[in-house]
Amino acid sequence: MKKLVLLATVLLAFSCKKESQESFGNQTxxxxxxxELTPEELGKVIFEGKGNCISCHQIDSKxxxxxxxxIAKIYKEKNGNMVTFLKGESDPIVDPEQFVLMQANLALTxxxxxxxxxxxxxxxxxxxx
Numbered sequence: 001m002k003k004l005v006l007l008a009t010v011l012l013a014f015s016c017k018k019e020s021q022e023s024f025g026n027q028t029x030x031x032x033x034x035x036e037l038t039p040e041e042l043g044k045v046i047f048e049g050k051g052n053c054i055s056c057h058q059i060d061s062k063x064x065x066x067x068x069x070x071i072a073k074i075y076k077e078k079n080g081n082m083v084t085f086l087k088g089e090s091d092p093i094v095d096p097e098q099f100v101l102m103q104a105n106l107a108l109t110x111x112x113x114x115x116x117x118x119x120x121x122x123x124x125x126x127x128x129x
Contacts, residue, residue, distance in 0.1 A: 039115075043123025046116055051108060053120070056101070059127050065102065066095050072128035082121040083114070 037045065047053045056064035057071070066074075074094045075082055084090040086109040092099045109117065 037119075039119045039122035040126045041123075042116065042119035043121065043126075046112070046120055047123055051112075051120065052105060056105075065098060068124050068127040069129070070094065072125045076125075076128065082124065083117045086110075086112070086117050086120065 047057075058067055060067050060069050062070065071082075071094050074080070078093050080093050081090060085092065086106070088106050088110045092102070109120075112120075
C-alpha cells in the first residue's frame with residue numbers, strides 16, 4: 001500500500017505543470033515579466049539565438065558574411081527591404097556572390113514571424129552610425 005501511495009505521489013508531481021513554465025522549444029523571449037522587448041532587443045535576441053546570424057555576421061567586420069554596418073548601409077542606399085529578402089521573396093543586394101552560403105539560414109528566416117523579421121531589421125539598422 002505504501003508503494004502505491006508513493007507511486008501515485010510521484011506521478012502526480014511529474015504530471016503537474018506550472019502555468020509560468022515555457023515549452024521546451026521556445027527559444028525566443030518576446031516579453032519579460034516587466035516589459036515587452038523593443039524591436040531592436042528582439043532582433044538582437046534572434047540574431048544571437050535562433051537565427052544563428054552571429055555565426056556568419058559581425059557588427060563592424062566582415063567574416064563569412066558582410067558586417068551588419070555594411071548590410072544596413074547598402075539596404076539604406078538602395079532603399080531595399082530586408083524583411084522581404086529574409087522571407088525569400090526578393091533577390092540579394094548585399095554580396096550576391098555569397099548568396100549560396102546564406103540559403104541555409106533563409107530556410108530558418110522564412111519561418112519567422114513578421115514581428116521577428118522586423119526586429120532583425122531594426123537590430124541590423126541600429127548598428128548604422
